[in-house]
Amino acid sequence: MSGNTAVKDYSVGQKVIHWLLAIFLLIDLTVAQQFGGEMAPADRLQNREGHAVVGTIIITLFMIRIILRIRNGSPAFPGSMPGWQKAAALGTHWGFYVVIAITICTGLITAFNATAPINWLGQFDLAILANTSDDQFRFVRQFHEFATKALIALLLMHVGAAFYHLIFARDGRFERMLRFWRQEST
Numbered sequence: 001m002s003g004n005t006a007v008k009d010y011s012v013g014q015k016v017i018h019w020l021l022a023i024f025l026l027i028d029l030t031v032a033q034q035f036g037g038e039m040a041p042a043d044r045l046q047n048r049e050g051h052a053v054v055g056t057i058i059i060t061l062f063m064i065r066i067i068l069r070i071r072n073g074s075p076a077f078p079g080s081m082p083g084w085q086k087a088a089a090l091g092t093h094w095g096f097y098v099v100i101a102i103t104i105c106t107g108l109i110t111a112f113n114a115t116a117p118i119n120w121l122g123q124f125d126l127a128i129l130a131n132t133s134d135d136q137f138r139f140v141r142q143f144h145e146f147a148t149k150a151l152i153a154l155l156l157m158h159v160g161a162a163f164y165h166l167i168f169a170r171d172g173r174f175e176r177m178l179r180f181w182r183q184e185s186t
Contacts, residue, residue, distance in 0.1 A: 008184050011072045014065070015180035021061045025100075025155070028054040032148060045116060052111060052120050059104055066097070078171060092157055099150045106144035113137040 010018070031051050039047065077086045111118050113136050114127040166174035176184065 007073050007075050009075055009176060010183070011068065012181060012183050014068045014072060015177060015183075017061055017065045017068060018177065019180050021058065021065060024054055024057050024061060025151070028058060029148070029152065045118075048114070048116075048118050049120065049122075052118050052126055055104070055107055056120070058100075062100055062104065080171075088157075089161070092154055092161070095150075095154050096158070099147050099154060103144065103147040103151055106140055106147055109140045110137065110144050113140060 028051060031047060031054060034047055035044070035051075077089070108126075111126040112129045115130060115134055115137055116127065117130070118126040120126050162174050162177070165171055
C-alpha cells in the first residue's frame, strides 16, 4: 500500500468504494453530531440505532477497501510531485486507515458497553455488556470521540488536497477519482 505500485489508476471497484465510503462517513458524522444536542430519549435511541446501522455499512465498505487496496495497489505519484506532497498524501491515507479502524473499534466497544439498548436493525441489542459501569462506557467513548475529530480533520485535509489538485496543480488527479465508473488503462 505504498503509493508507488505499478498500476496507472485505481480500479473502478476502488473508486466506487471510495465514494460510497465518503458518503456513508459523511452521513454517519452528521448523525453522530446530533448526539451532543438536546434530544428526547426516544429520538436518542433511534439516532443511536441509525448510527449503528450506518456504522455497520462503513465497517463493510472499509474492509472491502482494504482488500482492494492490498490486491490492486495504488497508482504511483507523478514524478513532478514534490516529496513533501507525496509524504502528506501517504500520511493522510495511512492516517485514514488507522483512524477509521480506531473509530470502528472504539465505536463497537462503546456500543457493547452502552447503558441503554442499541437495537441493530431492530433485532439485536448491541449493548451486550450493558451491566458494566458507566465509567467504562465513558472511558472508551472519549477515544471514539477523539478518533471522530481526527477523522474530520483528515477529511478536511483530503478534500483540501483534492481541490488543490483540481484548481492549482491541474494534474488530473481530481478528475481521475471523480470519473469513478472507468479506469485509465495501464
